[in-house]
Amino acid sequence: MQWSREEALKRLPEEARQIRIEILKMLHQSGSGHTGGSLSATDLVTALFFTELRHKPEDSNWEGRDRFVLSKGHAAPLYYAVLSRLGYIKAEELCRLRKMCCMLQGHPDSKSTPGVEISTGSLGQGLSIANGIALGLRLNKSDARTYVLLGDGEVQEGMVWEAAMTSAHYKIDNLCAILDRNGLQIDGAVEEIMSIEPLADKWKAFGWHVINIDGHRFEEILDAFEAAKEVNGKPTIIIAKTVKGKGVSIFENKVKYHGAAPNDEELEQALKELGHKKL
Amino acid sequence: MTEKKSIRGQYGETLALLGEKYKDIVVLDADLSGSTKTKVFAKKFPDRFFNIGVSEQDMIGTAAGFAVAGKIPFASTFAIFATGRAWEPIRQSVAYSKVNVKIVASHGGITVGEDGGSHQSIEDIALMRVLPNMTVIVPADATEMRKVLETVVDYNGPVYVRSSRIDFPVLYDNTYTFTIGKGDVIREGTDATIVACGFMVSQALAAGDLLGKRGIRPRIINMSSIKPIDTAILVKAAQETGGIVTAEEHSIIGGLGSAVAEVVSEECHVPVKRIGVQDCFGISGKPNELLEYFGLTPEDIERAVLEVLEKRKYSIQEKDFGRR
Known part of the structure; x- marks a missing residue:
């Protein structure tokens, strides 16, 4: 599924709203999981899958598909909600998130879930994987592109910077990284736990083309994807300023909801805020 | 005196030969291609060789990505760095994901010699053996190394092969057949x-x-x-x-x-x-x-x-x- 820009700008807000609702219902059902980081990246991932990625939900192994790696694997509920809306997985699977023998593991598992390229969840590894995929596609003379979503706390992992060097060294320009800069990690504010600023300068110094955007404004997100495709000879990273828990006031910018699922009352209020009537 | 042959040398030679038949083979190294002998492949197929520098974790993650893109990656460095430094990426991105990555590590064991305890891997077999989905192979001579490589290239899944710095006596002739799971x-x-x-x-x-x-x-x-x-x-x-x-x-x-x-x-x-x-x-x-x-x-x-x-x-x- 791919929408034109015009259609996308009209339809993405509603699609993202539906996905947020799915995420919260899913998390509430499972009783555990990562609320904040799923909501912060919802607009980015929704825009990516519905307008940018070339893929075929009916044929998840289609060779010509663009690839996506969810390096911040704890945003699995977001990933699953998107895959479900696109038809990769049945909607009824969503309520089985994190349950025994379900296809939706706590963190993305390529062995269990169609549409997931590789298992993630241990932070810091997705960029290396994305490099390998992008280099492999290049060798295959494929024009498919590779996208990878990183968390901001995640870039504290040293392996990210090993990979950042590799992307630039091998001039991997069929790769686009997206960094969900929501400012919070599980123990507190990123800048208090382990400062990562000046973030854009770091990526620039590592040889990347950097695009800074507001990660909740769809025009900016779509423009960034377009701009990334025009960059030759170097990898691109979109640093997207986001709000952790975006869309629900009680979750927004609250560290607590990094790794907590909504309880009954929280879900009720959240769905009310999102304009969803029935539970 | 028994004939001796380098099993890491054999790795380099065989890999370069396999590279002709298997166009999907890509080789990664972490700045030790002269020692692991992946340099032989690199010279022959420069476009399919990726030196990742001194960064073993990234090498393994990148190899996993190549596998996702349908390639057959062989990743090499010293045994202790391959399995120790990069253990968790191997666990998550290779074994747990069950992707087709071959890790062929040289300098296993104490016969590494003069470099000392920091470089002598006495834990790699244990570290790899504990991982679900991982196949672990330690060839006994150069002939077996060749047979092992010819076998694992057709096997779809994670494999660890250990080689060594020293030359090994040649024990087998060409009639020997290696089978995964057989002694x-x-x-x-x-x-x-x-x-x-x-x-x-x-x-x-x-x-x-x-x-x-x-x-x-x-x-x-x-x-x-x-x-x-x-x-x-x-x-x-x-x-x-x-x-x-x-x-x-x-x-x-x-x-x-x-x-x-x-x-x-x-x-x-x-x-x-x-x-x-x-x-x-x-x-x-x-x-x-x-x-x-x-x-x-x-x-x-x-x-x-x-x-x-x-x-x-x-x-x-x-x-x-x-x-x-």
Whole structure:
């Protein structure tokens, strides 16, 4: 599924709203999981899958598909909600998130879930994987592109910077990284736990083309994807300023909801805020 | 004198040959391509060789990505850096994801020599063996290295192959066939069994010669496939020879000795003695000096076989006693 820009700008807000609702219902059902980081990246991932990625939900192994790696694997509920809306997985699977023998593991598992390229969840590894995929596609003379979503706390992992060097060294320009800069990690504010600023300068110094955007404004997100495709000879990273828990006031910018699922009352209020009537 | 051949050299040669037939092979190294011998492939196929620099974790993650894109990645560096430094990326992105990555690591064991304990990998087999989905292979000579590579290139899944710095005596000719999950009785015998892997297969054969002078004929098994291990060949050996000595250039904890002891303790109780590095780190020295220092010589294996034979006598008496 791919929408034109015009259609996308009209339809993405509603699609993202539906996905947020799915995420919260899913998390509430499972009783555990990562609320904040799923909501912060919802607009980015929704825009990516519905307008940018070339893929075929009916044929998840289609060779010509663009690839996506969810390096911040704890945003699995977001990933699953998107895959479900696109038809990769049945909607009824969503309520089985994190349950025994379900296809939706706590963190993305390529062995269990169609549409997931590789298992993630241990932070810091997705960029290396994305490099390998992008280099492999290049060798295959494929024009498919590779996208990878990183968390901001995640870039504290040293392996990210090993990979950042590799992307630039091998001039991997069929790769686009997206960094969900929501400012919070599980123990507190990123800048208090382990400062990562000046973030854009770091990526620039590592040889990347950097695009800074507001990660909740769809025009900016779509423009960034377009701009990334025009960059030759170097990898691109979109640093997207986001709000952790975006869309629900009680979750927004609250560290607590990094790794907590909504309880009954929280879900009720959240769905009310999102304009969803029935539970 | 027995012909010797470098098994890492063989890796480089075979990889370059396989590269002609298998266009999807890509090779990654972490700044040790001269030592691991991936340089041979790099010279022949520069477009399919990726030096990732001194960053083993990234090398493994990148290899996993290549596999996702349908390539057949071979990733190489020294054994301790491949399996130790990059263990968790191997666990998550290779084994858990069950992707088609081959890790072929050189400089396993203490025969690394002068570089010392920091570079001598005595833990790699244990670190890889514990991972679900991982196949672990330790070839005994250059011929077997070639056969192993020709086999694993067609096997779809994660594989760890250990090679070494030193040259190994050539034990096999071209008629030898390697099968994942199968051990090889390299010398028949009925007086205890020596199960060895890698360079220690040669040492075991020399120990067999020493024991022969005493009129003792141990069976000698090359257990190159440490995971999956050949349970049938071990049970048969236990039943027919009554005692087992394992020999490996690795810690006695977690490697071949442990794997064999696990099978024997569950399937067929006989005395087991493990020859290997006795839960300590390596030191600098010449390979031969180190083999002596760490108790990995043919004489050490000979002594262990004699001990096992003593215990076997005792355990047979005990069984008889139980019956009475």
